[in-house]
Amino acid sequence: MPLGSNSYGKSGIRLVRLARRGERHDVSDLTVAVRFEGDFEAAHVAGDNSAVLPTDTMKNTVYAVARERPAGEIEELGLALSEHFLNENPAVSSVEISIEQRLWNRLDGTAFEGSRSDRRTARISRRRGGATVESGLTGLLILKSAHSAFSGFRRDRYTTLAETEDRILATSLTAAWTHASPQGPFSGWAAVRRTLLETFAAHDSASVQHTLYAMGEAALGRHPELMQIRMAMPNKHHLPVDLSRFGIANENEIFVATEEPYGLIEATITREA
Amino acid sequence: MPLGSNSYGKSGIRLVRLARRGERHDVSDLTVAVRFEGDFEAAHVAGDNSAVLPTDTMKNTVYAVARERPAGEIEELGLALSEHFLNENPAVSSVEISIEQRLWNRLDGTAFEGSRSDRRTARISRRRGGATVESGLTGLLILKSAHSAFSGFRRDRYTTLAETEDRILATSLTAAWTHASPQGPFSGWAAVRRTLLETFAAHDSASVQHTLYAMGEAALGRHPELMQIRMAMPNKHHLPVDLSRFGIANENEIFVATEEPYGLIEATITREA
Amino acid sequence: MPLGSNSYGKSGIRLVRLARRGERHDVSDLTVAVRFEGDFEAAHVAGDNSAVLPTDTMKNTVYAVARERPAGEIEELGLALSEHFLNENPAVSSVEISIEQRLWNRLDGTAFEGSRSDRRTARISRRRGGATVESGLTGLLILKSAHSAFSGFRRDRYTTLAETEDRILATSLTAAWTHASPQGPFSGWAAVRRTLLETFAAHDSASVQHTLYAMGEAALGRHPELMQIRMAMPNKHHLPVDLSRFGIANENEIFVATEEPYGLIEATITREA
């Protein structure tokens, strides 16, 4: 039977790097994944592993290449890794490096607090013709308690939802933006994050779609190095609790936060069509 | 800025159905997701919700449509839901219904044991031109303690892995196969699962890729209703523990099972090129 | 400041053992935790580690002791480990060994299917005066679709729950039973599990408490080697969906399964007061 698309790699490579400058350290806390595509038909069909670099070697390489470079933006590590792997492996047609970075806040020179659940992300895709670089974030919890409506929507016989001009809008944002240049610079990550947060906070929202688009438009508008941005915004519903049964008023003050079911809104905004 | 690809929907719709025939019940335990693509530019750009069916309505519809149909294979429910949504929503160009089914074992007529972590899955993708139906499973833990080797692989300066003719091969299988006919029948799920298990058990494995391919080839070979199959097999590494430091022999008897890092092998096998 | 109760140990020790008898293997898949209590005040107050056996050594010991013994019931491994640690460490007053066992079903002589989410458990607590042994299980999903009521309960001004004579009762059972003799035998685990399942299935349930008690009473009644049993049964609520808004009847056929909030019922049943 013909082998179709296929890939293999190593995921969950945990790398913590200390950059030591006397009594002031920096911590870089990464989870790296490596993925190869290429001509691996013999491995699948005939059990011939001669073109297969072990995933254990991928792991070793991540640590070694990281050590031989200065600490820097995660996109730079991803570019170096993808270049190494593509150069060294003729059977490989494309390499994807995905990195998630846990962010630690400094307590003092050598102590850190890391209790932020959102992560910085990067994904480098390299073919023989060149690389594309995507930067982003995942798990950023945000909530608006005003300036959020949902009304004027389509109704059918199964529609029972009430229109509202005042609801909580809450999501766990995942966003990823493509850089116009694969050479970077990649130092603008915090500025894009800030644009997304500011737009979310200021937006007069008619829906999750409406706010998602506004956030993407602002990111592209303010950051000319971005080519496109894609976002996923699960709608984490907050439902007002009916306390009228107990003779108690509840004018959008007490809500139950629900995990299931949840809306899921996804879109890509591009700089030009 | 131009809006690129976009979608929205409802995920995590939990539906448990009892089919009652006197003192003998059947339980169907589903988690359903609905996803729309279509012309929703006005919602994103202008906050105009007139084409947007609320995701809350999607949820209501899942329950109502399920109730009005006989219990059956999950693919049939997915086909009915996708047809309903596409017919009723002119702005929608494609509907995707994803269903995961928890499987309960009967204890007696009305009691059940559900402690299986693998799930049956289905994904129905419908456009105006027709539907495609994918069936599958996810989370199926399988382990071979013999007839599993990994040797003859490519080496470079970062390769330290020893060749082995005797290792544990363990994975959590996700597989999904496309049906030649979107009309089904869909009653062959358990037979395909059995083929995958039997092939995994019997295969003389040179690598995860080799066994994955053999499983896919057997599935297509024995089940003519399948057009293609894709599989993902994380390599859950089991490493022999070095007890020689304590003067104790350990000839592949005692292993440490590791979660991170893990290999990840994915491929699609097709009936014809 | 005075140091109160304190303990330390190693958790998450993953041990997979193959017992090889030619072409027929047995797999034992364990997660072990070791915990010491004792006189460790100097370590806390003065940073004096001279009495502190490293948790890394605990881990090594688990692998070494397991290798030097025949495969057997997990309780036996726990007894051996706890005896070793107490004998070798004079500062230690009590050792607790906790073991969770993933259960694999045989596919053939050397292949296995492990997709069961419930685990066998054991906990051995040993002091200088002797050991107590607890066996159990965790994560056993069970569901009754008949013979389950909840009525006649206490009401107050905040009570809105309707009485019902026909509801779904579903839980994820955790149970642990103490053996009359710390010497065992421990081969009765599957029989106790079967008693719990059979009683759950057959019981005419007035509440979760009522069924929990019946299960514990049956376990003590049928298995004289048990001294007491404790159980935790989260009430995984299944709520009938109101479809009357759409002109559709739903007589306890379509339910929404909910994760949050959940009831939590816990009790211990003893052989004698």
Added chain:
Amino acid sequence: MPLGSNSYGKSGIRLVRLARRGERHDVSDLTVAVRFEGDFEAAHVAGDNSAVLPTDTMKNTVYAVARERPAGEIEELGLALSEHFLNENPAVSSVEISIEQRLWNRLDGTAFEGSRSDRRTARISRRRGGATVESGLTGLLILKSAHSAFSGFRRDRYTTLAETEDRILATSLTAAWTHASPQGPFSGWAAVRRTLLETFAAHDSASVQHTLYAMGEAALGRHPELMQIRMAMPNKHHLPVDLSRFGIANENEIFVATEEPYGLIEATITREA
């Protein structure tokens, strides 16, 4: 068979409260659990529910009582709830209220960022004779990259760990402190958290136990309203990667962060013996 200790309650009650003061809102995001102990033998043994307040009523009560009180510290809500339940239910001998609070950072008057994984916690235990109040936090990730040693420890035949004067110490801190007065005030939470962080950062650590004790001692020393503090500190091991195989030096710069196995250190520090 005699019924031993038993309890029941509701867990996972998700309550989000908006305190609105014009264009400036405050968000209180809580997960509440209620647990009753008392005389519930008839429910267990005879299926007599007449003393059993439904857990659904517990949930309703949490929302209603929260609405009828001003927003305040979570300990105050817990005290009010426990008092209500104990007063209204003569069969109940003790009520435990557990609250976890997700903390949201303000983006502007009505928008918030919530991506902190550590949570504020409170547990109120009330019997007819009075209440005890415990405050705390859970999931606070902290890491020291200097001033952390582990040496001079006990060795046996299974000890292979090297002594070190320079290691990473990382943990996910859970701490809970008991208040001298159950009346509070409870406004000192952030100050205790700061004391724990400062002590962790400044401590010259000989072991996890040593640092844990120092943190507890500082908390009791600086905050006279605390009676005792208990802490759990899993040791999240960071292991230097051996790059010498590749001719690359790695002097404690590149580490692999591991999840399993992990040390677990727990202790209680009291104000007086």
